[in-house]
Amino acid sequence: MIYQTKVDKLAISNTKGDYQSYVYVAPSDRQGTTGLGQLFIVAEAKSREKKIPSILNQLVDELSEYYYHSPTKNTEAALETAAQYFNENIGDITGKNLRWLKEKMSILIAAIQDNKLIISNFGGLSAWLFRNNKIHDITAGGNNKDVTGKKILCQLISGQLVDGDVLLLTNNTIFDYFSDEKIKKTVMGLAPTQACAFFKNTLLDYKVSVDFSTIIIKFMAFKKAPQQIIDATAGTNVLKAADNVEILNKAEPGIAAKIFIKLAGWLKNGLAKIYALVKKAGTLKMRGKKEAKKEVGELSGMNVKSEEQIAREDEKKRVKGLAFKKWKSFNIVEYRLILLIILAAILFTGSLFIVNNKKKNQVQNEEFQALVEEINGKINSVEAALIYKDEARAQELLSEANDLLAKLTNNNPQEQYQYQELKNELAKQVKRIYNLETITNPEVLVELPQDFAATSNIYADPNNIIYLARGAEIYKVNTGNKALDKVASITGQIKKLVYFEKNKLLILTKTGEVWIMDTNNYGARKITLELPKKSQLVDLATYGLKIYLLDGGNNNIYKYNYQTTSFGTPSKWLSGEDDLTGNEVIVVDGSVWLAAKDGQISKFFKGKKEVFGLKGAYEKISSQTLLVTNETSNNLYLLDRDKNRILIADKTGQVSKQLLGDELEKIVSIAPNSNERELYLMTVNKVYKIGL
Structure with a gap:
């Protein structure tokens, strides 16, 4: 099973408030290179000191670096060692004593690898799971400031995510301004980007000054349909060609250039021999023609048309025979040189075709994916419009999405699959927005x-x-x-x-x-x-x-x-x-x-x-x-x-x-x-x- 997360973050600071925060979502390239999944951190301090933002920034940077440079590639073990590092070095990083940290500091750190979730938190930050239209506080409120000892991050919470789960990593401010039902409807009904935009715009519309620190994560499990389609329809040669293109993509810069420089060197070294061979072939051809002329002239006095035709055919065969004998007279070095030149020409032409075709396909794919992204954006905006109960706007956006769908080409199985998925989603939205019902079993x-x-x-x-x-x-x-x-x-x-x-x-x-x-x-x-x-x-x-x-x-x-x-x-x-x-x-x-x-x-x-x-x-x-x-x-x-x-x-x-x-x-x-x-x-x- 293939898993994917869609993520966005929202941080709103009240300049007159008591809190300052930092919200971190690890870049996608880090999870791919380290094998440790994606890391999320929300850090908050109840202080208006000017140096707090730089302290929080440094704290998050060191935590993420320590996590992704863990000697183990086990997500839970890596998060545990990062938490230990945090506990041992928090005083040095912040320059604050333990009492200040326990009174002023809140932090939540979470990691997702495949479908496994690991969380550690301290203070007033919580993780909420939205599943099957229900809300669950999986960090039990996050308010564990009564812990004894010097450790702050002293517990790990782990579990399995399923398709359609939504995680909300946040401080409790969100529940002061939005009802549980409104939060649930927003985070489950909208993409994370649109959900964050909805919360932000609502607070701005009402001119509410708040300290808001939130990460919204939507978890999805992909079916194998796209790959199955490709495997079922692609032939062996196509797959091999695809592998070769992939190898070229992965080759270090300059290899293709080096190959052609080498070929050019061979061509230069063999140029004299090629010229000599061509000259010999030309001489042979001229000599063959003269001999043919002479023999044909001797036969010109004959009046039988059929014999003239026979003579010409014999002459052609003789010329070809002489050329073939000359070809056989080439030595092994000359044979190899000619074959090498032919092979180099074929490779050069083929590589140009592959590169040009690859560029063309890449441009088409980028255009296709850009349209797909735009259509998905329209669909998410439709969801947002429905939350605002603006059905007219939702209908307008849906019409625009359908117009974009009509522009999509679907030349390969992957594109056909994406096209059908979008088409089905738009059909579902049409039924929802226009209240379409099919009469069944009257x-x-x-x-x-x-x-x-x-x-x-x-x-x-x-x-x-x-x-x-x-x-x-x-x-x-x-x-x-x-x-x-x-x-x-x-x-x-x-x-x-x-x-x-x-x-x-x-x-x-x-x-x-x-x-x-x-x-x-x-x-x-x-x-x-x-x-x-x-x-x-x-x-x-x-x-x-x-x-x-x-x-x-x-x-x-x-x-x-x-x-x-x-x-x-x-x-x-x-x-x-x-x-x-x-x-x-x-x-x-x-x-x-x-x-x-x-x-x-x-x-x-x-x-x-x-x-x-x-x-x-x-x-x-x-x-x-x-x-x-x-x-x-x-x-x-x-x-x-x-x-x-x-x-x-x-x-x-x-x-x-x-x-x-x-x-x-x-x-x-x-x-x-x-x-x-x-x-x-x-x-x-x-x-x-x-x-x-």
Whole structure:
């Protein structure tokens, strides 16, 4: 198992306070060269003496040097010897007596090697472990100033870390300004750098003067997936080439230059011989040509074309034979020299290719890792924004992170693995920020008969009785036997079912006719609406005893008042000149809401359009959007039919939940129940119920 730590430190000094501190995190190169892991030290003194900072600095330097120059490579033994050195030399280093040290001094020293943690502490500094969403004080408060004798660091605490653990090495000031829950949420939810920034910015925002000394360590255990991918996909030659490149990387500076200088020397010494060989070859070639000319001239008088061709072929063979004989006449030294020159040329060309290719890969890798780091920074900033409850900023940062992810190339298994990890993390953040939930295992209320095609919306009355229509027939969902009961028929294809008043259901047909049905006896009667000239009835809604008609022909909304058994003369409801083109749905809850073909939702009040927009929707709403609400609902319910998702927003437009129907058939209609704790869904072949 491979282990890694992410670390950051924070030290804030109150110029008017009593404390001075020094926080140390060992550089990563030291842990690699010594094999003793990473060292962390927090030292604090309750004194405003001017020389205290230099004393603390010297103390930490000597402790770290003594630890990393330990004769043993065992982390626990090295820390123990460093603690002994501290106890024996603390007086000489600080120039203070033991009483002053015990009263004024606090120190915590910790080391992590692989997954092992060793800590020694004295005074008011503590180590806190955050694991499984719980906080543990693993140094028992750190307040051991009542120890007797001359030893200060007199105990070691050791244990095993697991993946996801977070360590907080700190003085107790942090608990005076932040609750345990806030500290836990911050250090476990953010990267150490962002967590330190959060604490610092919060204290600065509130202009709090404190003495703050903290190290945050996040411990991670890497899986072997990246290496397994490489091992499974790479061939032997590729691995060998990679090893060779690594050897070149590790070679001391100047070796490559020395090799080529040597080759150049060989070339210079053999130049005369090469020239002589070339000259001989040229002479041989010329002589061969003259002899060939002579013989060809003698044959020129012959008129048989096939014999001329044969003669030329024979001449070529003879010339080649002479050249081959000359090649065979070279001695062993000449052979070796030529082979050496060829080999040197091949090596030189190959080395240039390797170096250039290495540089190219190095640049690409650096660019890749820089983008990865930037994306991780965006993700950490998203976490910080969520802690501040700034969802808009979190969404903006997430969008930026996704844009950066699109720029990432993934040409090798390692990059492919990193890319997939980032993609998965961003998908997780998307679900978290946008409150995305996939609808799983909804309760089936009824299975629609085969070839049953509903033509209306699904409607739930105040008693949560569910109605729907097919053609001219109205059905009630029987939740007891999970069947459909036909309750009424009218003339004309039914388009919409709308609540009108107690025990009354308003029915709109595709041709614009309006009916009223009594839900007690299911009697239905047609009512007459006086429509304006050029009227094109697009949709209607009810509010109280009024009908609101969306008229596409006159680009207006008309209001009808109910008068005992009929509706009176319509009146224009809009007072402005707003263009209603493209709107297909109207619902009324006191305000008038319209849904357009492009997914745009508009709000009107007292005849005038108001500023309204949905906030927090993941991806733009598509053109096929159904809008549902009424005067008793607290929310707007939007069905995005194209993307098979449902958005629930309050009436200011803030989306609170987004339900994904990825595991369902195509959803065609929705209706909340009367208390908005459940939602009814109608798909192409079932009616479901889900909890909200």
